[in-house]
Amino acid sequence: MYAALTVALNLVVALPGNPDYSSAWGVVASIVIQALLVWRLWRGSEIAWLLGLLLALFAVASTILSGPSYDTGTILFVALSLAQTGILAALANFAWSRAETSAALQ
Numbered sequence: 001m002y003a004a005l006t007v008a009l010n011l012v013v014a015l016p017g018n019p020d021y022s023s024a025w026g027v028v029a030s031i032v033i034q035a036l037l038v039w040r041l042w043r044g045s046e047i048a049w050l051l052g053l054l055l056a057l058f059a060v061a062s063t064i065l066s067g068p069s070y071d072t073g074t075i076l077f078v079a080l081s082l083a084q085t086g087i088l089a090a091l092a093n094f095a096w097s098r099a100e101t102s103a104a105l106q
Contacts, residue, residue, distance in 0.1 A: 002052070002087045003038045005080055010034070012076045041091065049088060049095035056084040 010031065037055075040048030059081040068074045 002041060002084060002091070005084050005087060006034050006038060009077065009080045009084070012073060012080060041095065044095050044097075046095045049091060053085060053088045056081045056088065060085075 037048050037052050041052060060078055063074065063078055063081075
């Protein structure tokens with residue numbers, strides 16, 4: 001579900017009124033970082049969980065603090081970022097319990 005929200009978030013950025021990527025390399029870097037986050041979340045990484053949560057919360061905070069226009073693209077961007085936060089909150093037990101399990105095995 002988090003991966004689907006990430007893909008939807010990348011599509012929403014293309015709508016008018018949303019923050020744009022800095023360049024073609026910005027798009028590539030963003031997708032690579034997001035793919036690494038999804039992959040590490042799938043493996044139960046607590047660092048990826050924390051980084052994903054912070055990125056989603058900072059996206060909402062920076063959008064609100066920048067004084068955006070309240071058009072469809074901006075509202076969808078904030079809504080999808082908040083949905084990512086909710087999904088990550090639900091995945092907290094998964095990520096942190098795997099860390100405790102792997103520490104106990106060592």
